[in-house]
Amino acid sequence: MNDGSDAPEPEPPSDAPADTDDERNGRPSAVETDTSSEPETGEPGDELDADADAGNADSSSDADAGAAMPGVPDPEPEESDVPEDVQKYARFKKMDGAQYDRVNEFLRDRTYVTAREWAIARLCSDFRTETGVEMTKIGENLPELVPFMTDTYTPQAVNQARSSFEEKVRKAGATFLYGAMCDFFTAEELDDVMYExxxxxxxxxxxxxxDLSVEEELEAEERISSVMREVREASDELRERDDE
Structure with missing residues (x-):
């Protein structure tokens, strides 16, 4: 959770584009994060776990304070208009209590995407149908689906965040492969990059x-290692041609 010294940065309004020109060009926008902060040390997610624990503690205190008093009947529950599949959506529950700006800071220190791009990319995968992605359902129920998102999005804003995520992944992939093939890194350094x-x-x-099983983790690591071997072999072949 925020320590009070910095006010949380606002999220974009529901009718605003999900990604600014600055963000498409790889520069963080004012909405996203203050990039002047230094990356925190420790294992990935330590600060997010601390935020979530503190938020859960606050929620427990609020729940105890608002418990029904003896002899006073509980109010009749109102019929929910939230779709059933949204109510059952269980992803991001570990993020209860975490704040958007802290999640965004964590991602910008370690990845190329923002918090809203990460969340919406996952939602677009989970709410994909045979005819497409349920953009309207995602946007209208965004705060219900993702704890650190506090505003609804238009279908257009959802689509823009999804497109921005895809574009950044492609550019990041090209950047990494170029770095691997141009002989800038040694094999050991590339192994370190892949591990991190x-x-x-x-x-x-x-x-x-x-929940990744040990077998799934090993399979994923083997696929990555196989790709890296192919990249190194292709890089060696290119350099040999240049030397001829």
């Missing part, structure tokens, strides 16, 4: 509620 990237990716999946 894998740890962050696994943490994000765990936060989403994805």
């Amino acid at each position: 990237s894998t740890e962050v990716a696994k943490f994000l999946l765990e936060v989403e509620g994805v």
